[in-house]
Amino acid sequence: xxxxxxxxxxxxxxxxxxxxxxxxxxxxxxxxxxxxxxxxxxxxxxxxxxxxxxxxxxxxxxxxxxxxxxxxxxxxxxxxxxxxxxxxxxxxxxxxxxxxxxxxxxxxxxxxxxxxxxxxxxxxxxxxxxxxxxxxxxxxxxxxxxxxxxxxxxxxxxxxxxxxxxxxxxxxxxxxxxxxxxxxxxxxxxxxxxxxxxxxxxxxxxxxxxxxxxxxxxxxxxxxxxxxxxxxxxxxxxxxxxxxxxxxxxxxxxxxxxxxxxxxxxxxxxxxxxxxxxxxxxxxxxxxxxxxxxxxxxxxxxxxxxxxxxxxxxxxxxxxxxxxxxxxxxxxxxxxxxxxxxxxxxxxxxxxxxxxxxxxxxxxxxxxxxxxxxxxxxxxxxxxxxxxxxxxxxxxxxxxxxxxxxxxxxxxxxxxxxxxxxxxxxxxxxxxxxxxxx
Amino acid sequence: xxxxxxxxxxxxxxxxxxxxxxxxxxxxxxxxxxxxxxxxxxxxxxxxxxxxxxxxxxxxxxxxxxxxxxxxxxxxxxxxxxxxxxxxxxxxxxxxxxxxxxxxxxxxxxxxxxxxxxxxxxxxxxxxxxxxxxxxxxxxxxxxxxxxxxxxxxxxxxxxxxxxxxxxxxxxxxxxxxxxxxxxxxxxxxxxxxxxxxxxxxxxx
Numbered sequence: 001x002x003x004x005x006x007x008x009x010x011x012x013x014x015x016x017x018x019x020x021x022x023x024x025x026x027x028x029x030x031x032x033x034x035x036x037x038x039x040x041x042x043x044x045x046x047x048x049x050x051x052x053x054x055x056x057x058x059x060x061x062x063x064x065x066x067x068x069x070x071x072x073x074x075x076x077x078x079x080x081x082x083x084x085x086x087x088x089x090x091x092x093x094x095x096x097x098x099x100x101x102x103x104x105x106x107x108x109x110x111x112x113x114x115x116x117x118x119x120x121x122x123x124x125x126x127x128x129x130x131x132x133x134x135x136x137x138x139x140x141x142x143x144x145x146x147x148x149x150x151x152x153x154x155x156x157x158x159x160x161x162x163x164x165x166x167x168x169x170x171x172x173x174x175x176x177x178x179x180x181x182x183x184x185x186x187x188x189x190x191x192x193x194x195x196x197x198x199x200x201x202x203x204x205x206x207x208x209x210x211x212x213x214x215x216x217x218x219x220x221x222x223x224x225x226x227x228x229x230x231x232x233x234x235x236x237x238x239x240x241x242x243x244x245x246x247x248x249x250x251x252x253x254x255x256x257x258x259x260x261x262x263x264x265x266x267x268x269x270x271x272x273x274x275x276x277x278x279x280x281x282x283x284x285x286x287x288x289x290x291x292x293x294x295x296x297x298x299x300x301x302x303x304x305x306x307x308x309x310x311x312x313x314x315x316x317x318x319x320x321x322x323x324x325x326x327x328x329x330x331x332x333x334x335x336x337x338x339x340x341x342x343x344x345x346x347x348x349x350x351x352x353x354x355x356x357x358x359x360x361x362x363x364x365x366x367x368x369x370x371x372x373x374x375x376x377x378x379x380x381x382x383x384x385x386x387x388x389x390x391x392x393x394x395x396x397x398x399x400x401x402x403x404x405x406x407x408x409x410x411x412x413x414x415x416x417x418x419x420x421x422x423x424x425x426x427x428x429x430x431x432x433x434x435x436x437x438x
Numbered sequence: 439x440x441x442x443x444x445x446x447x448x449x450x451x452x453x454x455x456x457x458x459x460x461x462x463x464x465x466x467x468x469x470x471x472x473x474x475x476x477x478x479x480x481x482x483x484x485x486x487x488x489x490x491x492x493x494x495x496x497x498x499x500x501x502x503x504x505x506x507x508x509x510x511x512x513x514x515x516x517x518x519x520x521x522x523x524x525x526x527x528x529x530x531x532x533x534x535x536x537x538x539x540x541x542x543x544x545x546x547x548x549x550x551x552x553x554x555x556x557x558x559x560x561x562x563x564x565x566x567x568x569x570x571x572x573x574x575x576x577x578x579x580x581x582x583x584x585x586x587x588x589x590x591x592x593x594x595x596x597x598x599x600x601x602x603x604x605x606x607x608x609x610x611x612x613x614x615x616x617x618x619x620x621x622x623x624x625x626x627x628x629x630x631x632x633x634x635x636x637x638x639x640x641x642x643x
Contacts, residue, residue: 272590
């Protein structure tokens with residue numbers, strides 16, 4: 001009896017200690033409603049003696065507002081609605097009249113200041129709970145004026161951590177196959193749509209980029225040598241080498257969460273089967289034994305199960321199996337064309353591409369097959385879904401009225417945002433891990 | 439009497455003048471004719487210098503010209519016939535290796551596809567130095583990967599049919615391009631039907 005009590009007390013102690021210290025949940029990410037959180041960002045004060053040549057007083061709130069807007073969780077209140085007299089108020093709690101801010105509907109307020117000394121920059125950011133009238137978090141960053149965007153993204157991550165419980169994905173990149181004429185290459189782009197870079201230069205058909213869990217390497221399939229072969233590239237050196245060149249298809253598929261294995265689809269025996277290759281062993285082991293098409297495998301976040309596509313029932317559908325190939329069972333029963341599964345890093349949902357009324361849409365389903373939801377509704381084709389590492393966003397390729405786009409939306413289908421457009425085609429999105437830059 | 443003498447003298451003078459003129463003209467004419475005549479004489483002299491062509495030789499020369507003309511005509515006809523044969527052969531090959539069409543999300547061979555493949559097999563049996571690459575393709579709908587697999591199934595199906603009809607497997611290669619290499623870039627049912635195809639690349643050594 002005593003042992004049990006001790007155990008129970010210990011259990012609560014552990015639980016109590018790890019509970020979030022601020023207690024309040026500001027933004028409920030999992031809420032199905034699309035209500036955005038109203039946030040005001042005041043112009044930043046010049047706290048130093050030197051004149052504000054770079055107009056940082058307005059640059060900081062604009063850049064911060066843009067970064068937070070992109071997350072899809074906030075309504076940034078326009079500065080022409082502000083009631084506060086900027087000459088009267090300061091940036092500390094006691095110098096702010098919070099009724100000026102609740103009066104315009106804000107629930108949170110960000111204030112800040114800066115000091116510039118030649119190329120050196122010191123910036124202060126403060127996040128306030130306007131309703132309770134208190135400071136939630138304050139940060140001070142020191143660096144160069146040229147580092148100012150990094151400072152903004154660092155604090156934006158802090159705002160997300162405080163208001164949503166997680167830091168966000170400003171330090172992630174989305175890889176995809178971009179088509180120009182007859183050639184496709186692998187590209188990557190930031191979460192906010194900046195810094196598009198081309199990763200491969202094989203001048204052929206190059207497809208299916210898959211990040212390693214630490215985002216240091218990337219696997220992909222290319223027709224560079226006249227056959228769809230599987231390559232791996234080191235991101236820092238840019239050097240690529242072939243790791244599977246069997247006759248037929250060698251299709252790149254996701255890495256295991258612990259980074260020791262990759263999945264792939266090979267058709268060297270005359271039909272498409274799913275294999276797993278352990279980098280430590282260097283050998284490919286076959287998981288499916290089925291004359292139908294078996295393709296597009298993806299891991300569960302705990303690495304214990306694999307979702308994949310098979311047309312063994314007569315049409316392409318999503319199936320799930322154990323990581324060793326056992327227990328293969330069908331997941332999707334609605335519609336006659338369901339492909340491209342992607343398993344949420346939070347575990348419970350699988351996004352995929354399905355044909356609905358003749359067009360292709362992104363759908364999601366529970367990992368046990370329940371609660372089917374349609375996430376996209378517009379456009380002719382929405383394809384290749386890929387989850388962000390925090391499970392809050394889905395990247396996908398879209399064609400609407402003949403225009404090709406790379407898009408991101410919130411996991412519930414809201415806040416569709418165009419990341420890039422103008423290429424001849426976008427396909428095979430793959431979201432990197434966080435690099436802990438912010 | 440004296441007057442008569444004067445008249446007589448006058449007439450003589452006139453006659454004399456006329457005579458001089460006539461002689462002068464005649465002389466001129468005679469002069470020209472003489473020049474021409476000299477030329478003709480010179481020509482004939484030159485001709486006469488060569489051996490004179492006999493009747494036989496003239497006939498032979500004419501015959502040779504006729505035969506040359508005949509040969510030319512025969513050459514023309516031969517070339518025309520050869521050209522027609524070439525075109526017919528090309529048409530036969532095109533027919534034997536026409537694109538095979540498929541239904542959406544299907545890789546089974548339709549009756550028209552089987553007919554084409556029978557012709558292809560016959561052609562490859564008759565022409566032993568022909569090798570072929572079968573490229574499998576899909577329309578733009580659906581995922582990149584699933585379509586790579588579907589295209590491969592389409593190519594492999596056609597290959598199996600040819601092999602079953604006796605074509606050596608070593609003469610056939612397959613590759614899938616999925617939906618990456620459409621024939622028609624359009625987004626209509628018509629374009630999609632054209633893109634769901636096996637395409638043959640024929641090499642004749």
